[in-house]
Amino acid sequence: MVNARFRGVELEESEKSDEAKRQNPTSEAEQELLHSMREAYLAENVNIENWQRLAGFGIGVTSLLIEDFLTHPFVVVRRQCMVNSSAVFYHLAPFSVCRIMVQIRRKQGLSTFWKGQGSKLAVRGINVIAEFLISEATSEQLPQEVTHSESATLSKLFGHVLGKSMSIVLTLPFYTASIAETVETEQIQMNRSPFTFVKEGIIRVISWENSSKGHGRLLPLWSLVSPTLLHGILQYIITSCLQQVILMQQRKNTSSENSPEQSMIGSYFPELMASLTSTVLTEVLLYPIETVIYRLHLQGTRTMIDDTDNGYAVVSLCTNYEGFFDCFSCIHEEEGITGFYKGFGALMLQYIVQLLVLRFTRKVYKTISQDFGDVQ
Known part of the structure; x- marks a missing residue:
């Protein structure tokens, strides 16, 4: 609204403007044409950016699924090495792991390296569902996610971690069954349905306080x-903290690149790279604890695994640990410090493959961006 005492000035300027339009109608038409072209150009840019975001999301999800499929064989071999307390070869280097994988493939075929993948994905799904139900049941007092846009108070962060803890406990029986299915050899013919691990998980729940299957070595x-x-x-x-630190550094390095394609890459790939790097560092740091946990979960389960020394025979898991600290002490005394890192070469191969998939995904995205006309 124009103030009343300036109304005369406004009317005078309006009259001058109308007079200029009457004197030069071509100029007015040019301005309208340029305005309409600018609006169309901006709308087209917005449309291209939306398609790019959708393409980036789809490529990201697809790459994660491909990574999980391609890296699962290394997860299988790594877990078998970690739980094999009698193994002579520790397979700390990638070349050693490749050699034993070739031997296992000759004996059992290629499909043996993808055993337990379905149960591993199912456990992830159960964990996500458990987190969601806990969050909903507590009216988000134990939130499933805490983002930086929220007022991340100490109580909210504590509730988030508490919700994570509860979901881990609820998933525990199926996690145990999934580990056993991943490392169990296929040389012993067993009819396992896709939901066998669910039945075994329920059995572990029923025998929560006691050892089951008549085994005194099976830990409750x-x-x-x-x-x-x-x-x-x-x-x-640790993974979340490292990811945030690495992501901030990644974004600082890409902030100077102002092209549309680079800005779109800066929206997705720094986060993927930060997630990969933080996961690798955390896995290396917690590898000894993971070794102990796998052995405790499988103790007394009568699980037969492939012999990671020669790749042809099978080995029975015969341990008698009393708990976490006893297992840690026994590994240190009997197998040495490197005993905690059995199968570490498979972990290296696993993340090398993930890095290659990520770089390939980045290249595919650049090609799609060029098709959209972002790169001249």
């Missing part, structure tokens, strides 16, 4: 809660 499930919870929470906290 409640004794596995503390070490598993410790590993899960440490893994989540």
Whole structure:
């Protein structure tokens, strides 16, 4: 609204403007044409950016699925090495792991390296569902996610970690069954349905306070809660903190690149790279704890694994640990410090493959961006 005492000035300027338009109608038409072209150009840019975001999201999800599929064989071999207390070869280097994988493939075929992948994905799904239900049941007092846009108070962060802890405990029986399915050899013919691990998880729940299957060495499930919870929470906290630090540094390095394609890459790939780097560092740091936890989970389960020394025979897991600290002490005394890092070469191969997939994904995204006309 124009103030009344300036109304005369406004009318005078309006009259001058109308007079200029009458004297030069071509100029007015040019201005209208340029205005309409600018609006169309901006709308087209917005449309291209939306398609790019959708393409980036789709490529990101696809790359994660491909990574999980391609890296699962290394997870299988790594876990078998970690739980094999009698192994002579520790497979600390990638070349050693490749050699034993070739031997296993010759004996059992290529499909043996993808055993347990379905149960591993199912456990992830159960964990996500458990987190969601806990968050909803507590009216988000124990939130499933805490973002930087929220007022991340100390109580909210504590509630978030507490919700994570509860979901880990609820998933624990199925996590145990999934580990066993991943490392169990296929040389012994067994009819396992896709939901066998669910049945075994329920059995572990029923025998929560006692050893089942008549095995005195099988640890009751409640004794596995503390070490598993410790590993899960440490893994989540360390990975999250490292990811934020690395992500901030990545964004600083890409902030000077102002092209549309570079800005879109800066929206997705720094986060993917930060997630990969933080996960690798956390896995290396917590590798000894993970070794102890796997052995405790499988003790007394009568699980037969492939012999990681020669790749042809099978080995029975015969241990008699009393708990976390006893297992840690026995590994240190009998196998040495490197005993905690059995199968470390498989971990290296796993993340090398993930890095290659990420770089390939980046290249695909650049090609798509060029098709959209962002790169001249």
